[in-house]
Amino acid sequence: MPGKQKSIILGVTASVAIYKACDIIRRLKDAGFAVTVIQTKESEELIKPVLFESLSGNKVYQGLFSSTEAWEIEHVSLARKADLILVAPATANIIAKISSGICDDLLTCVICASKAPVLFAPAMNENMYKNKITQANIGKLKSLGYKFVEPRSGKLACGDVGVGCLASVETIVQEVRENI
Numbered sequence: 001m002p003g004k005q006k007s008i009i010l011g012v013t014a015s016v017a018i019y020k021a022c023d024i025i026r027r028l029k030d031a032g033f034a035v036t037v038i039q040t041k042e043s044e045e046l047i048k049p050v051l052f053e054s055l056s057g058n059k060v061y062q063g064l065f066s067s068t069e070a071w072e073i074e075h076v077s078l079a080r081k082a083d084l085i086l087v088a089p090a091t092a093n094i095i096a097k098i099s100s101g102i103c104d105d106l107l108t109c110v111i112c113a114s115k116a117p118v119l120f121a122p123a124m125n126e127n128m129y130k131n132k133i134t135q136a137n138i139g140k141l142k143s144l145g146y147k148f149v150e151p152r153s154g155k156l157a158c159g160d161v162g163v164g165c166l167a168s169v170e171t172i173v174q175e176v177r178e179n180i
Helices: 016-030 049-056 074-081 092-100 106-113 126-130 132-143 169-179
Strands: 007-012 034-039 084-090 118-122 152-155 161-165
Touching (some): 034 049, 034 074, 034 106, 074 106, 084 169, 092 118, 118 132, 126 132
Parallel strands (some): 084 118
């Protein structure tokens, strides 16, 4: 990648597909992107931040008020740093919050404060994904210019088979390249 290295903010939420975020980080770095992870509080129950720090080579950001380093308004500085924000996996909860303009954690505040393109890669149970409210939220966000990497069909964490599986890592990385 010639010139300045592009910066990706990877928002990681509490979906069972969270383990795929590790491969997303690796492939984005292999493609020449700098990756900074913002991890929601709930996602920390599934994977500890140290793993994402090791893979990205950068500090993982968590809560709105968790910084003990130099004074800065983190959500603003991270929003300015981003050339693209990727939320993968994206839960129904994060999609609903952004659709409603709710900024109650670091990730939602960064998305709201950023002028960078935002790309969501949903991963959830088929019933949640097809729920009329979730679909309305996705439709609203698309109408506002937010982009989505559509989930695929397959075996879901609950054992059901249906739409809601996180798109392939290759597809997600390709969408990042096309939207940056």
